[in-house]
Amino acid sequence: MGAQIIDGTAIAQAIQEEVAQEVSRLKRDRGLAPGLATVLVGDNPASQTYVRMKQRRCGEVGIHSVGVELPGDASQQQVESRVRELSADPSIHGILVQLPLPGHLDEEGILSAIDLHKDVDGFHPINIGRLAMKGRDPLFAPATPSGIIELLDRIGAEISGKEAVVLGRSNIVGLPVSMLLLKRNATLTICHSRSRDLPLVVKRADILVAAVGRTEMVKGDWIKPGAIVIDVGINQVEDPTRKRGYRLVGDVAYDEAKEVAGWITPVPGGVGPMTIAMLLQNTLTAARRSVEVS
Numbered sequence: 592m593g594a595q596i597i598d599g600t601a602i603a604q605a606i607q608e609e610v611a612q613e614v615s616r617l618k619r620d621r622g623l624a625p626g627l628a629t630v631l632v633g634d635n636p637a638s639q640t641y642v643r644m645k646q647r648r649c650g651e652v653g654i655h656s657v658g659v660e661l662p663g664d665a666s667q668q669q670v671e672s673r674v675r676e677l678s679a680d681p682s683i684h685g686i687l688v689q690l691p692l693p694g695h696l697d698e699e700g701i702l703s704a705i706d707l708h709k710d711v712d713g714f715h716p717i718n719i720g721r722l723a724m725k726g727r728d729p730l731f732a733p734a735t736p737s738g739i740i741e742l743l744d745r746i747g748a749e750i751s752g753k754e755a756v757v758l759g760r761s762n763i764v765g766l767p768v769s770m771l772l773l774k775r776n777a778t779l780t781i782c783h784s785r786s787r788d789l790p791l792v793v794k795r796a797d798i799l800v801a802a803v804g805r806t807e808m809v810k811g812d813w814i815k816p817g818a819i820v821i822d823v824g825i826n827q828v829e830d831p832t833r834k835r836g837y838r839l840v841g842d843v844a845y846d847e848a849k850e851v852a853g854w855i856t857p858v859p860g861g862v863g864p865m866t867i868a869m870l871l872q873n874t875l876t877a878a879r880r881s882v883e884v885s
Contacts, residue, residue, distance in 0.1 A: 594820070594852040595746075599738075602745050603864035610871045611652040617878060618653065625878035626655040627685040627711065627870075628677045632670055632696065633663030638689045645687070648867045654874055657683065663693050670696060671704040678706035684881055685711030685874035690763065708880060711873035713737070713767070722770045731873050736768035738865025739800060739821050740775070746854060748798070748819055751776040756796035758782045758789075758842070759803040764823055768800055789813075801842040811847025820848055820855040823862050 617623050627649055629642050642658065649656035659673055670692075677686050686709045692698050702714050710718055710731055718729035743750060755777035759765035765781065773779050782792055783803075793799060793813045801809050802823035814820060824842030841858035849855050856862055 594849040594855040596849075597742055597746055597821075597854055597856045597861060599742060599856055599861040600864045602742060603738075603868035606741070606865075606868040606872060607648065607652055610654075610868075610875050613875055614653040617875070617882075621882050623878060623882060624653065624655045624682075625685070625874050626657065626680075626683045627687065627874045628657040628659060628680075628683045630659045630661070630670070630674060630677070630686065630688045632661045632665055632689070633693050635691075638691075642689055645867055645870065648871060649874075652871055654871060655682070665693075665696075667696055667700060670701050674701060674704040678704070678709055681881075683709065684877040685709050685870075687712045687870065688714075690714075709877055711870060711877055713873070714762075719762075719767070722767060722774075728774075731876070732771060733763065733767045734869040734873065735764050735823065735862065735866045736771050737869045737873075738862060739768050739823070740771050741869065742821065742856065742862070742865060743798070743819065746819075748854070750798065752778070753797040754778050754780070754795050755798040755800070756780045756782060756793055757800045757802065758793065758809065759801070759823070761802065764802040765800075768802070772798070772800075803842050805842055807840055807842065807844040809843040809848065811844060811851050814848050814851040816851055817853035818851075820852045821862060822856050822858050825858060825863065 614625055631638055631642050646656045677683050686705045688701055703716055705715055707715055707717055713731040713733035718731055721727040721729040722732055755772045757765055757769045760781055760783045769779055769781050782789055790813045794815050796815055796818055798819045800821045806826040820843055822841035822843040826840050827837045828840055830838040839859050
């Protein structure tokens, strides 16, 4: 029969429309336009593309967007100072520092300079610490992991008590999505490069999150029949039939896995669109909280 496809593009669009309606209501009722500042250090082409995309989406939902660009050789003090200025600006409700940063900068120091209540990307050390602790919740959780949980919720997936396997332990996806699954009472296994018998471990998963960054690593016979497969990977493979000369594939061998899984995200069009959607939602939440506090 084959897996049902989880259409992340459609779900992200629905979230974006919901955010646009709420932003309009906030402007009408409270005279407040949510504001998001993006901080880009250096000229990494991928980072530039991501920032432009985020700014465009802000415009589509009525969020005021401010772009701050600093040279690749900017000092730690310069970047932290600019972030603190944005934190003190009452018209800015969310601050996103585009990662990765140039190697000479201390990432934790810069993320710590963000006002905790404006950390819409969810990477402030305190927010991450709260995420990892039982009985405590972060003000914001990172956008991509939040998007994964949102996908599961919107297809009606049961998380509590299920066996969840996360393949990958990055600070951006693997570790935070693991903590979110644990908070929802999943039985959790985190796999990585040192894990043994990966196919056997993965095959236990009722919910599999593949975020390891290796092209089509997870094969169809690794998948438990009926499992939910969330593929976070974005990898380029050569394809002379495409205009760009390549196509995008995930960390899961999609054609094989979809014959076994119950649900599966495609690449592209699965997890990717959810990241910006959740960022917009977090920015709206931050703006609402600023009104409640005042």
